[in-house]
Amino acid sequence: MFIDRVEVEFTAGKGGDGCMSFRREKFVPRGGPDGGDGGKGGSIVLEARVGVNSLAMFANRRFFRAEKGKHGEGSLRHGRKGEEMRLYVPCGTSIIDTADGFVIKDLTHPGEEFVICRGGRGGHGNARFKSATNQTPRQRTLGGDGETRHVIMQLKSIADVGLIGKPNAGKSTLLSRISSARPEIADYPFTTKFPNLGIVDVDQERSFVTADIPGLIEGASEGLGLGHEFLRHVERAGLLVHLVEPTPVDGTDPIENYSAIREELRQYDTKLGERDELVVLTKCELDPDREVFERLQQHFAENKVEHERELFAISAASEIGLHDLVEEIMQRVTRRRQEMLDAGEDLNPIREVDVPTETKPSRRTPPHKSGPTSSLSNDKQARDIPSIWGKQSPMGRTLATPPSQPTPQPGDDDNPDEHP
Ligand SMILES: Nc1nc2c(ncn2[C@@H]2O[C@H](COP(=O)(O)OP(=O)(O)OP(=O)(O)O)[C@@H](O)[C@H]2O)c(=O)[nH]1
Ligand SMILES: [Mg+2]
Numbered sequence: 485m486f487i488d489r490v491e492v493e494f495t496a497g498k499g500g501d502g503c504m505s506f507r508r509e510k511f512v513p514r515g516g517p518d519g520g521d522g523g524k525g526g527s528i529v530l531e532a533r534v535g536v537n538s539l540a541m542f543a544n545r546r547f548f549r550a551e552k553g554k555h556g557e558g559s560l561r562h563g564r565k566g567e568e569m570r571l572y573v574p575c576g577t578s579i580i581d582t583a584d585g586f587v588i589k590d591l592t593h594p595g596e597e598f599v600i601c602r603g604g605r606g607g608h609g610n611a612r613f614k615s616a617t618n619q620t621p622r623q624r625t626l627g628g629d630g631e632t633r634h635v636i637m638q639l640k641s642i643a644d645v646g647l648i649g650k651p652n653a654g655k656s657t658l659l660s661r662i663s664s665a666r667p668e669i670a671d672y673p674f675t676t677k678f679p680n681l682g683i684v685d686v687d688q689e690r691s692f693v694t695a696d697i698p699g700l701i702e703g704a705s706e707g708l709g710l711g712h713e714f715l716r717h718v719e720r721a722g723l724l725v726h727l728v729e730p731t732p733v734d735g736t737d738p739i740e741n742y743s744a745i746r747e748e749l750r751q752y753d754t755k756l757g758e759r760d761e762l763v764v765l766t767k768c769e770l771d772p773d774r775e776v777f778e779r780l781q782q783h784f785a786e787n788k789v790e791h792e793r794e795l796f797a798i799s800a801a802s803e804i805g806l807h808d809l810v811e812e813i814m815q816r817v818t819r820r821r822q823e824m825l826d827a828g829e830d831l832n833p834i835r836e837v838d839v840p841t842e843t844k845p846s847r848r849t850p851p852h853k854s855g856p857t858s859s860l861s862n863d864k865q866a867r868d869i870p871s872i873w874g875k876q877s878p879m880g881r882t883l884a885t886p887p888s889q890p891t892p893q894p895g896d897d898d899n900p901d902e903h904p
Contacts, residue, residue: 486678488639488717490542491582494601497525497550497566499627502607505558506620517621518560519610523553525603525630526566530579532591533572537681539637541571550601553627556609566603576642576720582634592642600635604628638716641679643695644817646718648749649727650741651699651709654766656680657800658727659696662810667696674699674710679717686810692817695721702744705751712752719753722820723813724761730768730776738765738776739783760816768797768804 500522507515528550548571554563579589579600589598605628613621647655651673659665663682668675680696695717701709718724728742742763750757763784765777777797784795794812798805 486538487540487543488538488679488714489636490539491546491634491636492542493547493632493634494528495547495549495632496527496601496603496630497552498630499523499525499604499606500553500555500563500566501626502609502612502624503556503558503561504610504622504624507559514619516619517610517614518558519624520556520558520560520562521609521612522556522606522627523563523565524606525553525627526550526568527599527603527630528569528571528601529597529599530571530573530577530589530591531597532575532577532594534575534594536572536574538574539577539639542637550603550630552630553603553606555627556607556624560609560611562609563606565606568603570597573637574639574641576640578638578640580636580638582636588633588635601631601633604630640719641681641695641717642693643681643718643721644692644820645694645723645725645813646721647694647696647725647727648700648718648745649766650701650729650732650745651675652733653699653727653729654800655696655699655727658764658766658798658806659694661800661803661806663694665696677710679714684810684813686814690814690818692814694725700745700748702741702748704748712748715749715752715756719756722760723816724749724756724759725809725813726761726763727766728763728776728780729766730770730773739779742780742783760820762809762812762816763795764809765795765797767799767801769799769802773797 502522503519505517505519507518509515528548548569550569551566553566556563573591575592575594575596577591578587579591579598580587588600591598607625607627610621610624613623615621647659649655652671652675656667656669656676659667659680659682660669663684665680665682667680667682676696676698678698682694682696683691684694685691697714697717698710700712700715703709704711726742726745728738730738732738732741746757749759763780765773765780767773768777777795780795796805796809796812798809800806
């Protein structure tokens with residue numbers, strides 16, 4: 485179950501009470517005070533961890549209470565400390581105070597932790613109050629209450645790149661082709677109901693994290709479709725990759741669809757509307773793609789704001805154009821990382837950690853073979869052959885060759901079957 489927003493109350497453990505006791509032993513008259521201190525209450529610590537992908541564990545339990553400290557006892561026995569409660573959250577979890585809406589803490593780095601509630605201190609036993617003038621103190625203190633906090637925890641995924649577009653545009657298919665993520669893919673809108681993250685290993689040194697979110701539709705800002713609910717998962721991404729389907733089944737115009745999604749982004753947050761964007765026409769092995777490509781180019785040329793956007797054509801199914809796209813994304817992500825470093829900002833933390841092997845993409849063995857041209861090698865080969873759409877686009881990019889190009893044969897050594 486994917487849950488990205490929960491409201492929770494945390495209460496740390498109460499401290500144990502100090503004890504009032506006097507030493508009573510044969511042949512030891514006036515043994516003096518021997519009441520021990522109470523133990524400190526357990527604190528509650530939140531820790532960001534790679535591999536935890538959802539706040540689901542907080543969804544069915546609204547209250548979290550750490551263990552109390554034990555009371556002190558006679559013979560100077562101190563109470564045991566309450567055990568610390570450590571809870572794991574996904575990297576990218578913001579802790580927000582319910583009362584004033586302020587972000588108390590943003591847990592982004594793997595291993596980063598935050599003591600959300602401190603345990604109450606232990607009370608003092610009466611032995612502590614013994615002094616030269618008071619040999620039989622009858623004082624002790626009670627344990628302090630543990631802190632209580634009522635918070636909203638909200639996950640904004642950590643990704644370098646956000647895949648956006650209308651439902652059915654091919655976002656999940658693209659993610660499944662360039663990373664080892666295996667999102668659900670189907671021929672109907674809103675197949676993806678929750679965000680999926682995938683790590684794209686471009687080569688041994690370079691990788692980026694991509695988020696695939698549910699499709700957006702016109703009116704999302706008014707709650708239509710899945711609304712803006714999941715846009716927060718691309719908020720941290722420095723680059724948006726906007727996928728446009730050339731022939732939507734609902735008969736809508738791809739250019740209008742593109743503009744509608746742009747408008748929805750602006751409605752959600754003007755900053756997201758101004759975010760660096762690559763526009764990608766999907767399913768480019770289909771015939772009408774070229775015409776749509778040219779219309780999109782024209783649209784950018786006419787539109788002052790968007791004329792600098794770069795346009796790509798890909799076919800995730802036939803793995804055409806993926807190499808160029810991934811390389812361009814990587815370059816932009818690298819540039820942004822450098823800018824962030826220069827500005828003294830934190831880099832996206834996920835890429836700095838070891839990713840568990842099962843989530844590491846295997847670029848050498850394409851996820852599944854479908855159709856005649858199914859490996860990235862074909863994409864690479866395709867770049868060496870003049871495109872049937874021929875010319876260099878005004879956006880400075882040659883269109884990928886459609887799948888009518890010769891298919892590389894097994895055992896063809898010249899065929900570079902490795903993604904660079
Ligand atoms: N012909 C062709 N079909 C594709 C291509 N990429 C994706 N599809 C198909 O398009 C349909 C939708 O693909 P998805 O990847 O589920 O689309 P999505 O954008 O994730 O859709 P939502 O999750 O509903 O937003 C599926 O039937 C895919 O098989 C492509 O390059 N060529
Ligand atoms: Mg999807």
